Amino acid sequence: MSDGHESQPERDDAAPATTEGRSATSGADGARDASVDGAALLRGRFAGGVHPALDAINRSLPFDRRLWRQDIAGSRAHVRMLGATGILPKDAVANILRGLGLVEREFAEGRFVEHPGDEDVHMAVERRLTELVGDDGKRLHAARSRNDQVATDLRLWLRDASLELVEDVRVVQRRLLDLVARDGEAILPYYTHLQRAQPVLLGHALLAWVEMLESDARGLARTPRECPLGAGAGTGTTFPIDREMTARELGFEAPSPNSLEAVSSRRDACELAFAMACCATTLSRLGADLVLWCGREYGFARLGDAVSTGSSIMPQKRNPDGAELLRAKAVRVSSALAALLELQRGLPLGYHKDLQEDKPALFDAYDTLRQMLAVTDAMLADVRFDAAAMRAAVDDPSGYLLATEIADWLVVRGVSFREAHEATGRLVREAESRGVDLVALPDDVLRAAHPALDPSVRAALTSDAAVAARRAIGGTAPENVRAQLVAWRARIG
Numbered sequence: 001m002s003d004g005h006e007s008q009p010e011r012d013d014a015a016p017a018t019t020e021g022r023s024a025t026s027g028a029d030g031a032r033d034a035s036v037d038g039a040a041l042l043r044g045r046f047a048g049g050v051h052p053a054l055d056a057i058n059r060s061l062p063f064d065r066r067l068w069r070q071d072i073a074g075s076r077a078h079v080r081m082l083g084a085t086g087i088l089p090k091d092a093v094a095n096i097l098r099g100l101g102l103v104e105r106e107f108a109e110g111r112f113v114e115h116p117g118d119e120d121v122h123m124a125v126e127r128r129l130t131e132l133v134g135d136d137g138k139r140l141h142a143a144r145s146r147n148d149q150v151a152t153d154l155r156l157w158l159r160d161a162s163l164e165l166v167e168d169v170r171v172v173q174r175r176l177l178d179l180v181a182r183d184g185e186a187i188l189p190y191y192t193h194l195q196r197a198q199p200v201l202l203g204h205a206l207l208a209w210v211e212m213l214e215s216d217a218r219g220l221a222r223t224p225r226e227c228p229l230g231a232g233a234g235t236g237t238t239f240p241i242d243r244e245m246t247a248r249e250l251g252f253e254a255p256s257p258n259s260l261e262a263v264s265s266r267r268d269a270c271e272l273a274f275a276m277a278c279c280a281t282t283l284s285r286l287g288a289d290l291v292l293w294c295g296r297e298y299g300f301a302r303l304g305d306a307v308s309t310g311s312s313i314m315p316q317k318r319n320p321d322g323a324e325l326l327r328a329k330a331v332r333v334s335s336a337l338a339a340l341l342e343l344q345r346g347l348p349l350g351y352h353k354d355l356q357e358d359k360p361a362l363f364d365a366y367d368t369l370r371q372m373l374a375v376t377d378a379m380l381a382d383v384r385f386d387a388a389a390m391r392a393a394v395d396d397p398s399g400y401l402l403a404t405e406i407a408d409w410l411v412v413r414g415v416s417f418r419e420a421h422e423a424t425g426r427l428v429r430e431a432e433s434r435g436v437d438l439v440a441l442p443d444d445v446l447r448a449a450h451p452a453l454d455p456s457v458r459a460a461l462t463s464d465a466a467v468a469a470r471r472a473i474g475g476t477a478p479e480n481v482r483a484q485l486v487a488w489r490a491r492i493g
Ligand code: ARG
Pocket: 002, 003, 060, 064, 120, 121, 122, 146, 147, 150, 351, 353, 355, 356, 357
């Protein structure tokens, strides 16, 4: 495996477990003990410090410092286990736990001071712990490597991220339900190919977003099952550790069964990245609808002042930048999935520093998606729909959105669908050439198009009738939309 560094402190820490106290360690390691510089903790086998160019590219603290909570939680579980198994003496465990609490407070209160030698969050926490509690801090890393440590931290982070994201999605879903309750019975055109196709209830369209977000939430809710802690650098550890205990304490279902897999796999990260990409894609499409609906050509929706933007030159502009950015930001989120997969493509088994780059991609996707969810919620909280404009677009006589109703009417009277489709097509052509709506065609024209057609078909030719007739499961009938609203409220509030 790549990292010989880790074996150094582990061997140091083996001493107290078998001999007694830490004097032997300090004696052998006197030069290093004088310093608690994070970098020095790792550089025993080198002469001098690290080249600044390498330090700059290698340093992950600027982005992984956000793992401090998870890192400290992992260390707590680890050191408690070291105590329970007798690997570390109880007083050292208590001292380390006390120190971890202090480090945690420093982070939580924004008082944690990073040192130039802190390569990553793991070294920063350990360095500070040692400053605060003395040499006991140096015992924490027994039976552990940063390889299993970072894999554990990351999975804990994925779980926290998953909870936050699902909650954010719920907020947007509830906001959509509020709109269904308020404006759901308005009728607007459903578009295919950006051509007006059939009338649909606004509530049905809004509930479609609720459903899509539900699938996204299901994906986001999947969390890592296995705990990598105890895998060491990749082959396990010589210490009699209790991996069941740490897994349980950290809320995992089980310890990961293979130490090499544990430090190599970023599968859980990919799964969250995929779920985030799906959710961002959903939001990008919702954004696209909002952009269209707010356009003058549609005029179906108007965003409130706080969620609209102006133009630097055209004083009249009222731009839907938030909705446009939903489209664009989704690119960043789905790129993270691509980045994570690419990082691992062709990577030999085991831990490699390449894997450090999983975090910027993942964190960026997470931050971006949360931003997207927040702005979606803000826009939906401050949008007005223009029911008259939507209705006018449905009832525009040149739209022929009710042509399918005629075909269906014929089918109910025994005509094959293909024959009915063709006859209705002829009627549309005739209506178009006369410049009238289908409902305005004279009786003889109806009959000429198909012998089974009679004037009673006109009762089917209103958008309300078209919508009301779609009562089968999943259809846009008002009773369906109302029932769905009730069901969703019961489910997510
Ligand atoms: N900062 C590292 C990362 O994020 C931690 C693991 C370092 N392991 C090592 N063998 N150098 O991946």
